[in-house]
Amino acid sequence: MLSWRPRIVLKGVALFIAAALAYGIIYEHLGRKQDQRRLPQIGRSVDIGGRSLNILCSGTDEPAVIFESASGIGLEWQPVQTEVAKFTEACWYDRAGMGWSDPGPFPRDSATIARDLHELLNRAGVRPPYVLAGFPFGGLPLREYVGLYSDEVAGMVLVDSAQEGEPLRAPKFYLGHTAPRILWRPLDLGLRTAASLGLVRLTKSSPPRSKNLREMSRAEIIAALRQQSKSFVASTSTGIVEPESYAQAASARDLGNRPLIVLTAGQVPDFHDPELNRQAAAYQQVWIHEMQAKLARLSTRGRQIVVENSGHDIASQAPHVVIAAIHDVVTQARGAGSSP
DSSP states (O other): OOOHHHHHHHHHHHHHHHHHHHHHHHHHHHHHHHHHHHSOOSSEEEESSSSEEEEEEEOOSSSEEEEEOSSSOGGGGHHHHHHHTTTSOEEEEOOTTSTTSOOOOSOOSHHHHHHHHHHHHHHHTOOSOEEEEEOGGGHHHHHHHHHHOGGGEEEEEEESOOOTTHHHHSOGGGSOOOOOGGGHHHHHHHHHHHHHTTHHHHHSOOOOTTOOGGGSOHHHHHHHHHHSHHHHHHHHHHHHTHHHHHHHHHHSOOOBTSOEEEEEEOSOOOOSOHHHHHHHHHHHHHIIIIIHHHHHTTBTTEEEEEETTOOSOHHHHOHHHHHHHHHHHHHHHHTTOOOO
């Protein structure tokens, strides 16, 4: 039996832990409220069954173009969407946990993302078929979308899209660390718990307090959205299961004879290191002539365009090329029709 002194110490430790947990929960709650005040929603929330995703559509006519972003924050596509909306309906959205969307359940792989998108478009009243446009990870859930909902796809534009050969063929310094599959769910649970206790928020910097949304550039808004603890958790959880997303895209059905344009960056990244640049240049040739070329063969009407004057971020460095490719695919989809 414990003496009175050890019991007091244990009670003190328990009270301290309880107080710290309560403080962390309150800190995170107040932080989320502050995020909502400082970053008022751009778009509208659509309930997809107990949680909501954020979507913004503009323009009219069909087929609608649906943008899938790199990070999951749809605002990345806004400049391109503005131009595409001049000739058809164009929609970007925030993936679960990103931007102004609610978090989603584990796992955050391509199949789950594709099902979320399908439910969102259905409940938002955006009529199929769609022209899908994705960059670069965004290409994986869009390919899975074709596999799950083939009849809803009129065509596709892949912008320097991820390709399933990357984990095997890319230089090691291109690749992130992957955890054993048995740890995926525990890691996701740990991240969500840390976020709910305010631990993630403590490690993230906040945007300048002097600025409100109207004073912030689009890049600053996106950066602030990425700093949200829920966005960090969603992004990291998506990365944890990325091997599964590659596998799902690889096994998804192709586009048949639907129009497809694959835009590929022509410029090699500069890593400011001769050896890394040598490896990057060699890999770029494989990327252009083998891996991206293979994506173009997902359709009998697939076409690859190498954007010689652009690096990886083609939508920012050569947006006119992306807009023209989308216009081309939309025009083809409006033509005699494309069947699986």
